[in-house]
Amino acid sequence: MVDIIISGGVVATMDEQRRVLNPGAVAIDGSEIVAVGESGELRDAYDADRLVDASGQLVIPGLVNTHVHVPDILYRGRGKARGLHDWLFNVKHPFVGAMDAGDHALAAELYCRESLRNGITTFVENAGGLGNGYDDETVEAKLSVYDRAGLRNVYANGFLDSGSDPEFESFAQTQRRKEPDVVHASEPPLETEAALDRTESLIESYHGTADGRQSVWPGPFLAWGVSPDGLAGAYELAERYDVMTTTHTAESPVQERNLATSVEYLESAGYLGERTLLGHCVQVSEADIRRLATTGTRVAHNVATNCSIATGVAPVPAMQAAGVTVGLGTDNIAHNDTANLIADMRIAALLHKVSETDPGLLPAWSVLEMATIHAARAIGRGDELGSLEPGKLADVVCLDLDRPHLTPYSDVASLLVYQATGDEVTTVLCNGAVVVDDGTCSGLDDRPDTATVQERSQELVAAARLDRLRT
Numbered sequence: 001m002v003d004i005i006i007s008g009g010v011v012a013t014m015d016e017q018r019r020v021l022n023p024g025a026v027a028i029d030g031s032e033i034v035a036v037g038e039s040g041e042l043r044d045a046y047d048a049d050r051l052v053d054a055s056g057q058l059v060i061p062g063l064v065n066t067h068v069h070v071p072d073i074l075y076r077g078r079g080k081a082r083g084l085h086d087w088l089f090n091v092k093h094p095f096v097g098a099m100d101a102g103d104h105a106l107a108a109e110l111y112c113r114e115s116l117r118n119g120i121t122t123f124v125e126n127a128g129g130l131g132n133g134y135d136d137e138t139v140e141a142k143l144s145v146y147d148r149a150g151l152r153n154v155y156a157n158g159f160l161d162s163g164s165d166p167e168f169e170s171f172a173q174t175q176r177r178k179e180p181d182v183v184h185a186s187e188p189p190l191e192t193e194a195a196l197d198r199t200e201s202l203i204e205s206y207h208g209t210a211d212g213r214q215s216v217w218p219g220p221f222l223a224w225g226v227s228p229d230g231l232a233g234a235y236e237l238a239e240r241y242d243v244m245t246t247t248h249t250a251e252s253p254v255q256e257r258n259l260a261t262s263v264e265y266l267e268s269a270g271y272l273g274e275r276t277l278l279g280h281c282v283q284v285s286e287a288d289i290r291r292l293a294t295t296g297t298r299v300a301h302n303v304a305t306n307c308s309i310a311t312g313v314a315p316v317p318a319m320q321a322a323g324v325t326v327g328l329g330t331d332n333i334a335h336n337d338t339a340n341l342i343a344d345m346r347i348a349a350l351l352h353k354v355s356e357t358d359p360g361l362l363p364a365w366s367v368l369e370m371a372t373i374h375a376a377r378a379i380g381r382g383d384e385l386g387s388l389e390p391g392k393l394a395d396v397v398c399l400d401l402d403r404p405h406l407t408p409y410s411d412v413a414s415l416l417v418y419q420a421t422g423d424e425v426t427t428v429l430c431n432g433a434v435v436v437d438d439g440t441c442s443g444l445d446d447r448p449d450t451a452t453v454q455e456r457s458q459e460l461v462a463a464a465r466l467d468r469l470r471t
């Protein structure tokens, strides 16, 4: 007897052989997958409390989003068409600075509903705020929403402990001067010990909560914004608590220094290694790629925001060829402008082909791996997530295949990467529980309604005076 059998669909396992079973079935007991196989065989072998009829549907592992900023969802689309730091200092920080804990809960609810309905069951939140993470009330508000939504989240506590160098501070001032009418918000860097203590206390309080669905990592926010001691301390915390750590790295040319690349700097601080996930890695040299490969460092590829902010094209095919594990991330929802890995897979597949004028680059299966099994490995959970195999956690997504734009299809990877939009998701299980049923997120009811979100977003825009942006 098992709890659930999902039966009758086209099952894309993403296992070692990348088997596709048609009709296939997945048997789930508690939070785990106990069997994956042909529908008839599994139905004969197991009785189930609940049978999910997946005929006419595609069944895939829950998608893993390796890099996200949740609050940005409340001002999506606003103040774009500007460079990274112009946007950061003149749009993001003013808006996020105006948010209170209730607003963060609202953003979290909206984010979870959108993510789940696009098949995302795990996400890594780069919880930076204005650089140093969030206060207790906000953390509690956010994490309780994630718990209620029923998905799996990593809360990477952000911090900065190193003051900007004079050249960068002067550059920041020139950026802020472009928009003198908005309410600029910033906070000073923390003392290294205080930042690490805060991170450790969040790990102690929240890591492993929500039936094991919530994780907490150290998240030094930006490579050059954190001291070597802060980076080494973050890595040491990750080792001590058996978690990973993540930071933004080489996102734009402005972040690179003459004396060393970001990756060199991180290496010198002892931060590279198998417990490290680096967001972006756009401006990386061949030598940097070798450093990432030899240390086992993983990369979050945030293709949609790299395109939108026009920071460059990360050398993903070269990183993969060198043996670096790369997962996809949606990054901030303001610039993306959606939390939708299915949409982002298409961007990734197309961008790298045109960028290198090579249609053979990043085939569909390779892109699908970046949202499933490779993304799971990128966050250190490849043994538990990212594929449908016995013994793995039961994070499963069903998509309706009976759609004109999905008809006909030649292969499931091509279908998902090039034809699907994310809107086809019908059912989502996370940790063995049904969290999206017939398109509705059961843990969040139907809240928040769109009118409430729109109204509050506009109030925050007014509070931050973002309606006075000049460009």
Ligand code: FE
Pocket (backbone or CB within 6 Å): 067, 068, 069, 126, 248, 279, 331, 332
């Ligand atoms: Fe980011």
